[in-house]
Amino acid sequence: xSGVTQTPKHLITATGQRxxxxxxxxxxxxxxxxxxxxLDQGLQFLxxxxxxxxxxxxxxxxxxxxxxxxxxHSELNLSSLxxxxxxxxxxASSVGTSGRRVGNEQFFGPGTRLTVL
Amino acid sequence: xxxxxxxxxxxSVFKGAPVELKxxxxxxxxxxxxxxxxxxxxxxxxxxxxxxxxxxxxxxxDLNKGETSFHLKKPFAQEEDSAMYYCALSGRGSTxxxxxxxxxxxxxxxx
Numbered sequence: 001x002s003g004v005t006q007t008p009k010h011l012i013t014a015t016g017q018r019x020x021x022x023x024x025x026x027x028x029x030x031x032x033x034x035x036x037x038x039l040d041q042g043l044q045f046l047x048x049x050x051x052x053x054x055x056x057x058x059x060x061x062x063x064x065x066x067x068x069x070x071x072x073h074s075e076l077n078l079s080s081l082x083x084x085x086x087x088x089x090x091x092a093s094s095v096g097t098s099g100r101r102v103g104n105e106q107f108f109g110p111g112t113r114l115t116v117l
Numbered sequence: 118x119x120x121x122x123x124x125x126x127x128x129s130v131f132k133g134a135p136v137e138l139k140x141x142x143x144x145x146x147x148x149x150x151x152x153x154x155x156x157x158x159x160x161x162x163x164x165x166x167x168x169x170x171x172x173x174x175x176x177x178x179d180l181n182k183g184e185t186s187f188h189l190k191k192p193f194a195q196e197e198d199s200a201m202y203y204c205a206l207s208g209r210g211s212t213x214x215x216x217x218x219x220x221x222x223x224x225x226x227x228x
Contacts, residue, residue, distance in 0.1 A: 043218035107163075108153075108160045
């Protein structure tokens with residue numbers, strides 16, 4: 001599959017735990033974005049990486065962190081989990097945002113559904 | 118602050134009827150607007166972007182800067198158009214790239 005892939009598909013864990021969500025971008029894409037989709041907040045931008053460096057931060061909690069590795073895959077780490085963190089977490093990738101005036105099309109992964117019990 | 122509003126959570130039409138999904142935005146500058154679609158059990162995918170000014174699957178959307186709207190229209194809806202539709206905005210400068218999404222409109226097209 002040459003599209004964006006995310007693992008795992010589903011994750012069930014308990015409050016207070018820590019989990020790691022993984023994303024592999026499309027081949028050649030340098031930018032990775034993380035979004036959270038919940039019933040009460042809708043689709044919210046969390047964080048963006050470009051070629052290994054953090055580029056922009058959105059509504060990301062301090063308990064959450066992310067990184068992009070040299071092979072361009074990205075991981076989103078969620079710690080001290082709370083019930084309210086239950087959501088669908090999407091990763092998207094695009095070619096890049098290196099100063100271009102026009103935004104790039106973002107390609108989305110299938111998402112990881114996190115359930116915190 | 119950037120904001121995208123989709124006033125209708127649910128929209129139902131019969132096959133062959135025209136459909137319009139509303140989207141309004143607020144942004145202090147010249148944003149780029151998109152429509153994304155999510156079919157049942159599939160991932161979010163780009164349907165339209167305003168700079169392309171193209172028609173995809175019979176859908177069109179015109180950016181109206183005066184009314185700050187980017188409504189999605191199709192003259193004759195088909196059953197396969199049933200899906201969740203999200204309007205999204207991408208800003209410029211430091212916010213370039215990130216997408217701000219509306220809450221989405223679930224379109225159902227009845228046979």
